[in-house]
Amino acid sequence: MKFTDRELNLLNLLIMNPTGLKMNELERELGISKRTIFRVFSDIEPELASYTVKINNSDQKYLLMGNGKSLDTLGTEVRLEKSTIQDFTIQQRQNAIAVQLLLANEPIKMQSFALDFHTSNATISKDINALENVFSDYNVNLNRLKSKGISVEGKEFDVRNLAVSIVDSEVNTYEFFKVLASENSLAESQSVTKFFIRILGSAVIRKSYKSIRAYQKTYFKNLSDNSLQRLVIILAVMLRRLEEKQLIQELPPFNHESVLKDQRKTLDIFLKFDSSIKQEISGLEVNYFTLQMQSIDNDYENDADFEKYDLKLSLKVKQLIKMVSEKFNWRFLEDEELYQDLMLIMNNSSVTETREVQKNIEESIEVQNLRSTVRDSIQDSMNVTKLSGWQMEAITNTFITAFSIGVLTRSLSVLVVCPNGIVTAQIIRNQLLQKIPEVGKIKVARTSSLEKMDFDQYDLILSTIDLPGFPIEYRKVSPLLLNEDIESLERFIRTQLVHRKNDVKHELERNENVSFEQFASDVVRSRNLLNAVRIVEVNNIGKSIAEILMMIVGGLSKEIVSDTNEVVGKLLHRLAQSPVGIPNSELGLIHTTSKYVENNFCSIYQLQDPIEFQAIGGEKINLKRIVLLLGKFEMTGLENQIISSISTTVIESDSNIKTFEQGNQTEIRQTIGSKFVQILKSEG
Structure with missing residues (x-):
């Protein structure tokens, strides 16, 4: 794309008002400040020149100046690009x-975003709510003023890291370097890559690329294209922030000796900058960019191949885990x-990104005891003098996070293709482990290592970037891993993967030409399933969960369960595998399949x-409703969709959880029934 959404709105206003608009009129219509408008003028000036059009100030009114043909061409382009923005995914x-x-540098009104993306304030408000939770994972807050x-x-x-991760995820590597190779390529066609380049600023991107490219055959000769792209974006974000006087005030703890070795590279690159930029560069900025370079140089070498770890260190780590487990x-x-x-932490004294303690874990007595136990065990099993302060803290926090997530029997193996940096990879890993209990082993890989990998060992492949020509199915996710x-992923895993992975001895075939009789039969079964939903009071005083389930299942007719003991046994086995209580609620979702159902x-x-x-x-909850x-055990494809939809409906949203937790029979049936209708309509 040639213009950002904000630039398009401004140009559209000027095109629709050929006699010009005053500054206060532009401010009111666009919902942005005078300072921002002048910045937009400056940003679009080079692009307008390619149309032989410029913005003129005449009698305190701003208008577009150019011949009729040029203005018509620009108008057509603006209309085309505005329609492209409407095609953006959520x-x-x-x-x-x-x-x-x-x-x-200043607050942005929701109205401004609504205008930019041709949507409502309510939609933008939902977008902001979704971003708010993700931002907090990066220790960044959104303030509504x-x-x-x-x-x-x-x-x-943290602000820079987050901006870099997002831009890097939205930019296609091939197109990125194609754009940078030509001064005029931004004007040739529309694309998401060009749109995000424009948001960051094509001038700073080109300045960054020029500085990095000067050392591409020396300092950066071993970097993959993806890594080189990320480095250019890191430097571009840094330049943009320096221009706006937004400077690094502090850095996380790091290995000063290691950074000192690579500072020469940073200083050589910085020497290429204008004096106006150089005067803003402090020692913190030098260390910041050096750390970013080092993280790209490592490029997951220390995060992936644990077979290469020191055997003695591996035994020490296992000894520590065993000691903490027993105590x-x-x-x-x-x-x-x-x-x-723990191997990553112990093996890398310069790595600063680790799993943080989950924010929803309070310092309960249990957690305090664990913290104390870990510290005592470190003293007993490790050479403490060789551990830095941050390593001691990181080891403790990692145990607490593992405790908070719980030792679940997880069955799915997931590969995450993530060239967005170790911080992003760690956040994705933690989010998956916290929110999707079926996920077990997670491996993070860079794109350059994919050719050597055996994809058959993974049940699910996720990528934060497009992988053109990738030989097998993968799912693209945001590096922020949004709620959507x-x-x-939950829907896909629970409807497509879990039955396969749990070794169900049958194949749930989807017959595209399913008979009317079969469809009608499935509809009747779905209606019967919905009609069976009731709220049943259970006198469970003094009873264990096993006794409660025996009482509940034992009360069902033989038309539903033919062998109570077998079905209860499977339910208890399910509970032993992993917790099924819904966090921050009084609700448990207990489910199983059996040939005796x-x-x-x-x-x-x-x-x-x-x-x-x-x-x-x-965490522990007070269970009031099951x-x-x-x-x-054997279901048609439609039956499987229907039964699977109930579990996803329960946890689909906070409002649904509340309905199942506190709602009456009618409300619960309506919630389930609406999902059934959606499925039946799509099948019918």
């Missing part, structure tokens, strides 16, 4: 909003991710005496 729109907020708009608050280090009485030895994270990504069944059971129950994520979901 993720692309949210990422564009995120970058603009991160790079802004009454009558002023939305601004970003956070350490400059704290928790199965940390079964957590492969914990071992890998999580919900989509004769007809699919769902109902709600209200406990008279709430019991303590394990929730997903490791959603019991029983599925036949």
